[in-house]
Amino acid sequence: MVKKSRFSENSLLILISLAEKERHGYAIMEDIEKNYDIKLGPGTLYGAIARLEKEGYIRVLESEDRKKPYKLTEEGQQYLTEQLKEIQKVTTIGMKRLGLV
Amino acid sequence: MVKKSRFSENSLLILISLAEKERHGYAIMEDIEKNYDIKLGPGTLYGAIARLEKEGYIRVLESEDRKKPYKLTEEGQQYLTEQLKEIQKVTTIGMKRLGLV
C-alpha cells in the first residue's frame, strides 16, 4: 500500500498547539512563537486553520467576543498521532544515517 | 522570496537517503519507498532534487552511464542536521501534549 505523506509543518504546529488546550488563532500564534521561535504571519496562520477546519481536524467553539477558539477533534488527534509517529520514524532513520545515533 | 517550510518532507527524505550514501534519482526513490512506504512520482522526485542542487545541499557526480549519482554536500549535511533537531523538538512537544510521553 502506497501512502502519500503530507506533514505540512505549519498545520502540525497548530494541531500540537491545540493538543494542549483550546486556543483561538492569535493564541496559537503566540504559543508557536514562544515554543519554537517561529512566527507565522496572519495569512499563513489563518489559511492553515481554515484548511484544518475543512479537513475536520479542528472545529470552532462559540464564544461571546470576537475570539474564535478552536478545539482539536477526535479525528484531528488521531491524525496528529499518526503523523508524529511517522515523522519520528523519519528523524530516527535520519539521525542514524548522520551518525548522530 | 518564499522561505521553505522547515520540513518539506520530500526534500528531507531525499537528503536522508543521501546521508547514507551516494545514490542516483531512481535509487533514492526506491530507498524512500522501501523505508517509509512513500512513493514519489518522477516529477516530485526530480523537481525536489533540482531544488536541492540549486540550494547547494546536494551535488551531482560524474558517471559513465546515464545514471546521475548525487552526493550530500557539507552544507546539506549541516542543514539536514539542524532540520532534524528542530523537528525532533516539535515531535517531542507534540507527543507530550498528546499524553504519549
Add this chain to the structure above:
DNA sequence: AACGTTATATCGTATAACGTAATAGTAAAA
C-alpha cells in the same frame, strides 16, 4: 480626549511545491 499599540481576524496575490502524467531511451528478463 486623543493617540498609539496590542489583540484578533479576513482577504488577496504571487510564487513555490506538489501530484500526475506523457515521453523517451536503455537494459534486463521472459
Add this chain to the structure above:
DNA sequence: TTTTACTATTACGTTATACGATATAACGTT
C-alpha cells in the same frame, strides 16, 4: 523478440505558503 524494469526529463494543473493590506476592538498612556 517482446516485454518489463531502469532512469530521467518536461509540462501542466492544483494547492500551500509567504507576505502584505485591511479592519476593528480593546487597552494603555499621555
